[in-house]
Amino acid sequence: MKFSVFTASTPEWTPREAASRLAAQGWHGIEWRVTDQAESAEAGFWAGNRASWPMTGLEDSLPEIARITSEAGLEYSGLGGYARCDDHDGVERVLAATAALGARQARVNVLPLGNSTMGGQEPSGLGYPELFAATRAHFEWVAGRAADHGVKALVELHHGTVTASASAARRLLEGLDPRHVGVIHDLGNLLIEGWESPLPALQLLGPYLAHVHVKNARWVRTGERDEAGAALWANEWAPLTEGQGNVLEYFKALADVGYDQWVTVEDFSTDVPLAERTAGNLAFLRRAAELAGLTVDGALPADALAKG
16 A cells, blocks of 8 residues: 645645655555636645646646656655646647556546535536536546556545545546546545445445545534534544544455455545644554555655654
8 A cells, every 4th residue: 555645735835845755654655636716825735726727737747747757756646636627628638638647547536416515506406417417428438548648637635526426436537448438436526525434335346446636524513503403413524543533443344345445535634734634644544544454555764753
């Protein structure tokens, strides 16, 4: 098993800073965020993220992406693309970039639910069956293009989309070639929507389990009530050791299904500073993996926390 960081969660660092700092801490790889984002005076996860590569001009950035990654001695756990499956031109470009970099796999976003406001967009109002059928049709095309590029297109389990659960993702991809399409199982997202007990969910995905994202979340009372008088709750991101998801039990489930590939961290909590957060996350993940009986490539540098 190898550990990497998705740079959506390292907004304060430039690409070169992210690569060099993560390598010094002992991470095996990096998952670059690739998207055009809103400008912001302050570095944020979704706007003003300094560790992102813009989709505009992506092809011209490939040599620099390759150089920064290589010089840091990091591998790619994949590309964190944001192209949606119905944006065929964008998907084609992300898959081509993945192949050119040797990154092997890239996320391709599915369609959002009809009542979703993800990305600040207006809800489409379309029903789930229609959206699911359209997503399946697009992914039949995506699978073919991924095969032609010799890479794998990944569906992430994500709240607010047609694939919030492992069951939905398996149904979406059923019959497509698992060598070229697969699923990102995401512990944190599933705490918000789509939760299924990890072991049977991972077993259900079978050959389509291609990648794992780890973050954590928790539900908190808002202090407000709805019109009927019931308490209202909201979800928020939490440190890996403080959320409702049990990472150790999750790793035990991964061990049970024989998963030994990449685990990518995208920690959107802000309880501790970024460098301390990434270094602490790596140390915690290695402890959890060892206790779960998983084999992790390489040894953690003795001064990893200090280098953070």
